[in-house]
Amino acid sequence: MSELVLPKVDESTILNRNKIVSKLKKITKLENVLDHNDEIKPYETDALSAYKQKPLVVVLPENTQEVSKILKYCNEEKIKIIPRGAGTGLSGGALPLQDAILLGLGKFNKILEIDFDNKCVTAQPGVTNLSITHAVQHRGFYYAPDPSSQLACSIGGNVAENSGGVHSLKYGTTTNNILGVELVLMDGTICRLGGKTLDQEGYDLLGLVCGSEGLLGVITEVTVKILKKPQTVRAALIGFPSIEDGGNCVTDIISRGIVPAGMEIMDKALIEATDNFCKAGYPRDAETLLIVELDGTKSEVDELIKNVSEIAKRNNSSSIKLSNNEKERLSFWAGRKAAFPACGAMAPDYYCMDGTIPRGKLSEALKEIKRLSKKYNLPVANAFHAGDGNLHPLIMFDGNNKDQLKRTEEFGAEILKYCVKLGGVLTGEHGVGIEKRELMCEMFNDNDIQQQLKIKKSLDEKNLLNPGKVYPILRKCAEEGRIHVHRGEEKFPDLPRF
Amino acid sequence: MSIEVRKNFQISQDSDYILKPDSEEEVSIIVKDLYEKNLPAEIIGSKSKNFIGNKLQCAKILDLSQLSGVVEYLPEELYIKVKACTPIAEIEEIIKKNNQQLAFEPIDFGYIISSKSNKGTAAGYLSCNFSGSRRFKSGSVRDHVLGFRAINGKGDIIKSGGTVVKNVTGYDLSKLVTGSFGTLVALTEITFKVLPTKDSSSTLVIHEEDKEEIAKLFNNIQSSSNEISGSVYVPKEPIDKKYVQNREKIFKFNDLKNEGSFLAMRMEGSKKSIDERIRDLTIELNLKSKKKSFLDVHQSVLFWEKINNLEIFSNTQNCLARVVIPPSKCIDLMKYLGSEYKYYIDWCGSLFWIEILDTSEEKLSTFKDYIIKMTGYLTIIKNSENSIPIKDIFTINETRLHLSKKIKESFDPKRIFNPGKMYRNI
Numbered sequence: 062m063s064e065l066v067l068p069k070v071d072e073s074t075i076l077n078r079n080k081i082v083s084k085l086k087k088i089t090k091l092e093n094v095l096d097h098n099d100e101i102k103p104y105e106t107d108a109l110s111a112y113k114q115k116p117l118v119v120v121l122p123e124n125t126q127e128v129s130k131i132l133k134y135c136n137e138e139k140i141k142i143i144p145r146g147a148g149t150g151l152s153g154g155a156l157p158l159q160d161a162i163l164l165g166l167g168k169f170n171k172i173l174e175i176d177f178d179n180k181c182v183t184a185q186p187g188v189t190n191l192s193i194t195h196a197v198q199h200r201g202f203y204y205a206p207d208p209s210s211q212l213a214c215s216i217g218g219n220v221a222e223n224s225g226g227v228h229s230l231k232y233g234t235t236t237n238n239i240l241g242v243e244l245v246l247m248d249g250t251i252c253r254l255g256g257k258t259l260d261q262e263g264y265d266l267l268g269l270v271c272g273s274e275g276l277l278g279v280i281t282e283v284t285v286k287i288l289k290k291p292q293t294v295r296a297a298l299i300g301f302p303s304i305e306d307g308g309n310c311v312t313d314i315i316s317r318g319i320v321p322a323g324m325e326i327m328d329k330a331l332i333e334a335t336d337n338f339c340k341a342g343y344p345r346d347a348e349t350l351l352i353v354e355l356d357g358t359k360s361e362v363d364e365l366i367k368n369v370s371e372i373a374k375r376n377n378s379s380s381i382k383l384s385n386n387e388k389e390r391l392s393f394w395a396g397r398k399a400a401f402p403a404c405g406a407m408a409p410d411y412y413c414m415d416g417t418i419p420r421g422k423l424s425e426a427l428k429e430i431k432r433l434s435k436k437y438n439l440p441v442a443n444a445f446h447a448g449d450g451n452l453h454p455l456i457m458f459d460g461n462n463k464d465q466l467k468r469t470e471e472f473g474a475e476i477l478k479y480c481v482k483l484g485g486v487l488t489g490e491h492g493v494g495i496e497k498r499e500l501m502c503e504m505f506n507d508n509d510i511q512q513q514l515k516i517k518k519s520l521d522e523k524n525l526l527n528p529g530k531v532y533p534i535l536r537k538c539a540e541e542g543r544i545h546v547h548r549g550e551e552k553f554p555d556l557p558r559f
Numbered sequence: 560m561s562i563e564v565r566k567n568f569q570i571s572q573d574s575d576y577i578l579k580p581d582s583e584e585e586v587s588i589i590v591k592d593l594y595e596k597n598l599p600a601e602i603i604g605s606k607s608k609n610f611i612g613n614k615l616q617c618a619k620i621l622d623l624s625q626l627s628g629v630v631e632y633l634p635e636e637l638y639i640k641v642k643a644c645t646p647i648a649e650i651e652e653i654i655k656k657n658n659q660q661l662a663f664e665p666i667d668f669g670y671i672i673s674s675k676s677n678k679g680t681a682a683g684y685l686s687c688n689f690s691g692s693r694r695f696k697s698g699s700v701r702d703h704v705l706g707f708r709a710i711n712g713k714g715d716i717i718k719s720g721g722t723v724v725k726n727v728t729g730y731d732l733s734k735l736v737t738g739s740f741g742t743l744v745a746l747t748e749i750t751f752k753v754l755p756t757k758d759s760s761s762t763l764v765i766h767e768e769d770k771e772e773i774a775k776l777f778n779n780i781q782s783s784s785n786e787i788s789g790s791v792y793v794p795k796e797p798i799d800k801k802y803v804q805n806r807e808k809i810f811k812f813n814d815l816k817n818e819g820s821f822l823a824m825r826m827e828g829s830k831k832s833i834d835e836r837i838r839d840l841t842i843e844l845n846l847k848s849k850k851k852s853f854l855d856v857h858q859s860v861l862f863w864e865k866i867n868n869l870e871i872f873s874n875t876q877n878c879l880a881r882v883v884i885p886p887s888k889c890i891d892l893m894k895y896l897g898s899e900y901k902y903y904i905d906w907c908g909s910l911f912w913i914e915i916l917d918t919s920e921e922k923l924s925t926f927k928d929y930i931i932k933m934t935g936y937l938t939i940i941k942n943s944e945n946s947i948p949i950k951d952i953f954t955i956n957e958t959r960l961h962l963s964k965k966i967k968e969s970f971d972p973k974r975i976f977n978p979g980k981m982y983r984n985i
Contacts, residue, residue, distance in 0.1 A: 178887035180781055201784070223727045230724060236731065237702050252958040257885035259909050260688065260699050260738070262936040263955050263981065264963050268701060268734020272727050289784045316635045318658055318755030357786060361832040417723045419636045449725040489725035497728075504728055508715040512970070513730050519965040531729065
């Protein structure tokens with residue numbers, strides 16, 4: 062990987078390590094402060110495992126008061142601090158610094174209240190996304206945002222990153238599905254934003270905090286909205302002889318007023334990779350594969366799926382399968398969900414990009430990616446959340462080959478820049494973190510970035526909370542890393558990623 | 560800016576205290592000047608909602624109404640990008656041609672002031688973040704803003720967001736600016752998400768007086784998977800001459816049995832699906848023995864327009880408050896209001912629009928404390944005619960006020976934009 066530039070190390074903090082450790086041991090229980098090398102090691106990276114850095118010390122507070130005391134202490138003593146949820150983030154948002162305390166929220170792992178009357182659940186930030194659904198599904202409810210790492214990723218991390226999932230076209234992302242948070246600011250102030258009401262009065266601070274990547278405060282409690290499960294869910298698996306036909310079909314579906322719950326496209330390389338990997342039964346002759354999922358009341362879904370297959374036929378589909386039961390529906394998804402490991406089986410390493418483009422620009426984007434693939438002489442497979450325009454190209458390479466690595470990085474950066482050029486954005490759901498930091502100036506000019514930095518400064522004057530993330534340090538659009546997976550050694554390799 | 564434009568612009572600036580720029584660049588120049596001279600300005604668009612909030616007396620008026628017109632509309636990408644003060648009615652008209660809508664259902668505040676429609680501008684909606692009946696199902700204004708361009712308090716042109724729904728690049732400033740009542744930035748361009756309008760809609764009306772039963776119905780509607788996209792309760796009007804007795808006149812529909820209180824629920828989708836859902840709901844909500852009315856598509860559309868136009872408070876002389884509470888507290892607030900107040904409940908039990916007769920400080924603060932205790936909030940939308948100004952129009956606590964001041968400072972350090980519109984010192 063390219064050399065990563067991190068904020069200037071404060072040597073005095075490192076010299077004061079013992080003093081800091083003993084202070085932390087006064088704030089929380091002794092066993093909650095990890096200062097031995099072996100104990101710290103698991104925290105040296107998140108799921109962007111290309112970057113590793115041991116923190117100064119790890120602290121695992123047990124309650125909001127402890128978090129507040131730790132932040133207040135850090136603020137007074139000018140010690141940097143990095144918050145961390147489950148560590149499943151793909152953009153290096155929780156990468157430690159050698160002169161920073163790593164604040165793990167793993168002990169905040171309880172669901173505090175299930176409130177069916179107000180259709181919400183209040184949970185501590187370390188609770189996993191999926192366990193919220195598990196806690197309410199006996200009454201037919203669920204929590205809508207479903208990032209594919211939902212088995213392991215924490216709800217606090219979801220708020221920090223504004224996580225999406227495959228259903229965000231219809232159900233929105235985290236920001237549209239939370240009602241309130243408890244937040245500790247860098248000076249130790251504990252505040253509540255939102256609660257159990259729809260909207261809040263005054264500035265929408267909840268909206269600001271959601272997706273702020275741990276730069277504005279530490280979340281210690283989250284209240285999420287729960288929804289009643291739809292009566293029926295059905296999916297269509299549609300093959301197309303060309304990328305254009307698949308792309309046109311997506312545009313056509315939306316233009317005809319259909320908003321599917323999920324809509325996914327895979328290119329030929331990925332169809333073959335996933336079909337080889339898990340025998341998904343995908344049409345291997347197709348150039349593009351489209352999965353359309355519809356949910357709602359039974360007659361509505363039946364009618365819409367009929368409309369979708371008619372639209373597909375008009376757009377030259379080469380094959381159409383419609384799910385008639387839950388087993389069939391899940392089988393349609395099996396290959397798509399195995400996209401990451403399938404690519405892992407094809408090459409020693411892969412990078413996953415995460416740009417968003419306007420839906421209608423899909424074939425343009427895929428053509429450019431194909432051209433770049435030839436230019437850099439590296440294979441690429443494409444997964445695309447067609448419903449919301451989120452593109453995940455997977456570049457395959459061998460990390461031991463320095464030249465290939467360099468080419469991959471340049472390839473990835475070119476893709477993201479092209480996404481912005483098409484009217485899209487750098488990141489749809491993985492966050493900027495450390496990974497796309499230096500590309501921010503592709504999307505924002507100095508005024509835009511200065512305004513965001515002023516907000517950061519107003520809440521964290523000394524820039525101690527998660528410094529070095531999101532905003533450019535190099536002040537030039539250097540090409541930095543993307544998700545780097547070496548010989549399947551991805552952090553949480555079993556988690557589906559898409 | 561051409562020499563000509565610059566000259567005219569200079570003249571208007573010197574001769575008038577109303578500044579009326581017609582481009583983003585001009586807004587930027589004006590604000591830079593205001594910043595330098597330390598002159599606060601009240602931002603206005605079509606003035607359809609500028610009666611909301613504390614009254615302002617600023618050195619200048621920044622009239623953005625010239626920034627109007629569609630910049631880009633891509634129906635298949637589900638967004639429309641408009642200049643800030645494009646009339647909402649114009650946007651609705653344009654997207655209607657493609658069978659699309661602003662799903663947050665813009666409220667028309669024109670009726671409560673002048674008995675006629677005046678929906679105002681895109682920027683006005685964004686600044687207030689007041690959403691219509693579909694809110695509990697489809698989100699509020701803030702959930703439908705994809706991005707914006709604006710001028711901050713120093714005169715810099717800034718932007719945030721984009722045109723796509725999935726975007727986590729940088730802080731989500733669209734959310735922060737939505738509902739800020741023009742106190743953070745002067746908006747110049749807004750991108751809204753648009754969504755398809757459903758084929759058909761119908762409304763099932765339950766005639767019910769028992770408040771406990773209403774609260775139970777609201778709760779069950781929210782727990783239903785039958786996709787109800789609007790649910791309101793309109794109680795009988797109090798017999799008091801101080802209230803305009805207009806309920807009967809407004810809700811005059813062929814198929815609506817207009818007697819007593821009623822709860823209405825809307826279903827949208829294909830006709831077949833609606834019929835099925837009504838059958839389902841009758842069982843699910845135990846409605847068989849209830850007195851019901853049924854409004855077909857034409858009556859249904861009109862009914863919800865009247866709700867979202869606040870027509871029930873048409874031309875009222877009284878104070879009007881907007882109260883949002885957790886839905887489970889709906890029954891408590893209904894009991895508190897009894898039969899003395901003229902009010903109705905929207906958002907399936909979460910939103911109360913209430914006319915308040917006694918606006919004495921003591922009475923209002925008791926009421927506000929009660930709402931805060933229920934973890935809700937109260938906004939005074941309109942004061943009663945000829946009465947003394949109300950002290951706190953909005954609800955806030957000390958911590959959030961402290962935070963809000965910091966945010967205000969980061970956008971508008973000299974408090975140029977709408978100072979004091981929401982809270983003192985902001």
